[in-house]
Structure formats: structure tokens, C-alpha cells
Amino acid sequence: MTETSFRLAVSADIDNLVTLENRCFNDDRISRRSFRRFIEMPRDRVVVAVEGDQILGYSLVLMHAATRLARIYSIAVSPQARGRGLGEQLIRQSEQQAVEAGRIIMRLEVREDNTGAIALYRRLGYRVFGTYRDYYEDHGNALRFERRILFYEPSREFPAVPYYPQTTDFSCGPAALIMAMATLDDQLSLTTLEELKIWREATTIFMLAGHGGCGPHGLALAAWHRGFHATAYISKEGALFKDTVRNDDKKRVLELVHEGFMHDLGQTGIELHHDPLTLDKMAQALKGGQVPIILISTWQLNRSRVPHWVTVCAMDDQFVYLHDPEIDTAEGETVADKQYLPVDRRIFDQMARYGKNQPLQAAVIVGPRRTD
Incomplete structure (x- = not known):
């Protein structure tokens, strides 16, 4: 034949x-x-x-x-x-x-x-x-x-980032941070309890609906308190996500939480930059053995305008590769769908902005454990 x-x-x-x-x-x-x-x-x-x-x-x-x-x-x-x-x-x-x-x-x-x-x-x-x-x-x-159909083949140029899926609807930030910290310490506890502890520390109290989500100040502090270096890039000063609530009392709560975060940041060595994290700086961080976590808008992923934290694992000339901690099993998604997810660099630049007017850009770069 x-x-x-x-x-x-x-x-x-x-x-x-x-x-x-x-x-x-x-x-x-x-x-x-x-x-x-x-x-x-x-x-x-x-x-x-x-x-x-x-x-x-x-x-x-x-x-x-x-x-x-x-x-x-x-x-x-x-x-x-x-x-x-x-x-x-x-x-x-x-x-x-x-x-x-x-x-x-x-x-x-x-x-x-x-x-x-x-x-x-x-x-x-x-x-x-x-x-x-x-x-x-x-x-x-x-x-x-x-x-x-396109999957990233890990190379020695970037650290190998373990995958950890969020176990609640509201804990993408802690899950993204856990993945970053576990990259730098393979003895780190990858548990739901640790995920929820970080959420309690980093939550901004109020969000669009349901449980509060985590902001960059709180996630940077959570990394620091666990012994890691942390650098935050936040394009806006002042309390974040105020436009997601209408009640003046809730806005004041957000302001008080922000004031508390800023006080606590002042007691640490966390670097705070009121500038967006550029792709070049992101690549430098990865090549230096650090791991960025990025706040994105999920509009480019699923047409839902929700703030969402992801972990950046690698980059090349075409793509930024992400670990997305959210797995929608009801839609047939699996862990393989959310590991090293390739996003076109141009699309990623649009994703990494939350909000319409003066969109927020926020990132936390997690570095190796401190020796102090």
C-alpha cells in the first residue's frame, strides 16, 4: 500500500x-x-x-x-x-x-x-x-x-515557575503571589490556608461585588513579611479602586486602608514606583531571577472587565507567557490551558491596564529571600 x-x-x-x-x-x-x-x-x-x-x-x-x-x-x-x-x-x-x-x-x-x-x-x-x-x-x-495549540518550552533563561490554581473566586492575587514566591523557595507552603492568609493581609476590602480583592500594596507587603524582596510599580497614587464603589463611607474605608498600607510600606524596604512596569524592565527582572505578578483586565481573555492577578513566567520577541490562576472547569478548562499562556506582547500591553479613564497599571516584582 x-x-x-x-x-x-x-x-x-x-x-x-x-x-x-x-x-x-x-x-x-x-x-x-x-x-x-x-x-x-x-x-x-x-x-x-x-x-x-x-x-x-x-x-x-x-x-x-x-x-x-x-x-x-x-x-x-x-x-x-x-x-x-x-x-x-x-x-x-x-x-x-x-x-x-x-x-x-x-x-x-x-x-x-x-x-x-x-x-x-x-x-x-x-x-x-x-x-x-x-x-x-x-x-x-x-x-x-x-x-x-501553542505551548511554551521552558528554557534556562528564565526561572521555572510552579503552577498554583486559586481555590476561591476572589483569591487570584494570593495565588499569583504564591506562584512567584514558590519559584524562589521550593519549600514554600502551597496551601489554601496560606492563600487565604495572604488574602486577609492584602485585600482592599471593597470591590465590584462579593469579597474584596487584593491590591498591589498589600501583596507587596505580604511578600515582604514572608521574607522576600518586593518592588511595586503602581501608576496611580492614592487609594485604588475607589471608582468601583459609589458609597462615600466605603470610599473612606478604602482611603483608610490605603493609609494603613502606606504606613506599613514605610516600615519596610519595599521599593514603590508610581510608574508602569515596562516590558523591558519585566524582562530584566525575569532574567535576574525575579518574578513579576501583574494586574490585568480580563476583557482580552473572556470579555469580562474584572481586575485579575496573573504571574509572568517568561517572555520572548512575540509573547509574554503567563500562569493564570483561574481555571473555569465548568467551561472545560484544565491546568494545561492556564500554564505558560502565551499572550501577544501588543495584546498584553492592553491587558495590563484596568479601567477606562486613566487606567490603572499595577505590578509587584518578587525577589529572592532577604538575608536581614
């Missing part, structure tokens, strides 16, 4: 691709003209499975111009070649093409009644994140799947 190989389609394949398309689909077919356009488009990829001069399958991968997303727009396997795992191999080949193009996430759509394809995608690690109603020509619905 001739061995199956995979390659990118060329113009000479168009006749065979059209024939395969017509054999596999009754509706929503890709036209000859569209195949030609996709093949000639430098950004997109048409991967074909070939035996001899016969095309047994293809996968069409679209690369979004403005984001790091890739999308399998269509995938087809010839009826006589089914049952040989070609669909899975085409998906893997498509993912590799997308990774080489610097894409982070692969997405695809599948008919909600296509149980075989859905089982395959789930087995390959894809998870449902939405539904398109009335998506197909026959008005059928489509499930939207996605999978992270």
Missing part, C-alpha cells in the same frame, strides 16, 4: 479538491474559485492527504489577520479512506501549520448532530465555547470548539 503523505495544496490540485468536495458534501460546498483563492492566499493553508497522485482528504485552515487565532474552516476525507485516522492526522497537520504561523488557539465548527466528529474533537482536547444558530444552508446549528 502506498504511504499517505501530507503537504500544502497547489493550483494543480484544484480539480481533485472540487471532486472530493462534491463527494463529501451535499450543501455548503467550497467552490472552485474559493479553493483557488485559499490556495493562493499566503496567510491561509490548504493541507492535503495524498497517496500517489490521489487526494484522500483535505483541511482548510484560515489564519485571522488581526489576532493569533487559526480556524479549521472545512475538513473532508474521501469515503473510501475513512476509518484510517486521516481526519485526526489532518487536524494534527493543520495545528502544526498554525503553530508555525505563530497562532495560539485553533477553532472550528461542527454540526451539533455530528456525534462522530464531536467525539473526535473532544478526544483531541477541543472544548465547546459557543454555538452558531442557523449556521448551515439547511439551517442546522454548529457547535464552536477551540483548543490551545
Whole structure:
């Protein structure tokens, strides 16, 4: 039997691709003209499975111009070649093409009644994140799947940062700090009790709703009190998050808490800079064996404008790599989804700002244990 190989389609394949398309689909077919356009488009990829001069399958991968997303727009396997795992191999080949193009996430759509394809995608690690109603020509619905495909390979240039997931909805700051401190001390206690102790020390009392969240002053103090060097970069002076509450009494409480933090900071050697932490300074800190934790807006991650703390693990020319302590298990997320999460440097610069008018930029750099 001739061995199956995979390659990118060329113009000479168009006749065979059209024939395969017509054999596999009754509706929503890709036209000859569209195949030609996709093949000639430098950004997109048409991967074909070939035996001899016969095309047994293809996968069409679209690369979004403005984001790091890739999308399998269509995938087809010839009826006589089914049952040989070609669909899975085409998906893997498509993912590799997308990774080489610097894409982070692969997405695809599948008919909600296509149980075989859905089982395959789930087995390959894809998870449902939405539904398109009335998506197909026959008005059928489509499930939207996605999978992270680009993963960071740790290098000796940066410290290896252990992962610790937050165990409550409100303790992202303590979890991010625990990851930073555990990088510098492998004997550190990674427990929920320690997480909650830090939250009690660092909370700013009031937030948008629910339990209070942690601010940079409190997290820097929590690191210092546990014996670590700490440097805080905060773009604003005065009490933070005052615009998240309307009640004057609550605003005054925030001011009093801030005054207390500033008094306590004055009793330590913590450096406080009222400037944003630049990417260059962040990279210098990482290369020097320090670990930054950053306050971000989650709008870029999940379209929710919530302040959220993450730990920066590594950087390169394209990405800032994060440990995000929040795992949404209800959405099918796993630890692997939140470790060394690559964020485009340009997007990260937007993420690391919370609020609309004069957005807050806040970071704490945790350094090695002090000798005093």
C-alpha cells in the first residue's frame, strides 16, 4: 500500500479538491474559485492527504489577520479512506501549520448532530465555547470548539515557575503571589490556608461585588513579611479602586486602608514606583531571577472587565507567557490551558491596564529571600 503523505495544496490540485468536495458534501460546498483563492492566499493553508497522485482528504485552515487565532474552516476525507485516522492526522497537520504561523488557539465548527466528529474533537482536547444558530444552508446549528495549540518550552533563561490554581473566586492575587514566591523557595507552603492568609493581609476590602480583592500594596507587603524582596510599580497614587464603589463611607474605608498600607510600606524596604512596569524592565527582572505578578483586565481573555492577578513566567520577541490562576472547569478548562499562556506582547500591553479613564497599571516584582 502506498504511504499517505501530507503537504500544502497547489493550483494543480484544484480539480481533485472540487471532486472530493462534491463527494463529501451535499450543501455548503467550497467552490472552485474559493479553493483557488485559499490556495493562493499566503496567510491561509490548504493541507492535503495524498497517496500517489490521489487526494484522500483535505483541511482548510484560515489564519485571522488581526489576532493569533487559526480556524479549521472545512475538513473532508474521501469515503473510501475513512476509518484510517486521516481526519485526526489532518487536524494534527493543520495545528502544526498554525503553530508555525505563530497562532495560539485553533477553532472550528461542527454540526451539533455530528456525534462522530464531536467525539473526535473532544478526544483531541477541543472544548465547546459557543454555538452558531442557523449556521448551515439547511439551517442546522454548529457547535464552536477551540483548543490551545501553542505551548511554551521552558528554557534556562528564565526561572521555572510552579503552577498554583486559586481555590476561591476572589483569591487570584494570593495565588499569583504564591506562584512567584514558590519559584524562589521550593519549600514554600502551597496551601489554601496560606492563600487565604495572604488574602486577609492584602485585600482592599471593597470591590465590584462579593469579597474584596487584593491590591498591589498589600501583596507587596505580604511578600515582604514572608521574607522576600518586593518592588511595586503602581501608576496611580492614592487609594485604588475607589471608582468601583459609589458609597462615600466605603470610599473612606478604602482611603483608610490605603493609609494603613502606606504606613506599613514605610516600615519596610519595599521599593514603590508610581510608574508602569515596562516590558523591558519585566524582562530584566525575569532574567535576574525575579518574578513579576501583574494586574490585568480580563476583557482580552473572556470579555469580562474584572481586575485579575496573573504571574509572568517568561517572555520572548512575540509573547509574554503567563500562569493564570483561574481555571473555569465548568467551561472545560484544565491546568494545561492556564500554564505558560502565551499572550501577544501588543495584546498584553492592553491587558495590563484596568479601567477606562486613566487606567490603572499595577505590578509587584518578587525577589529572592532577604538575608536581614
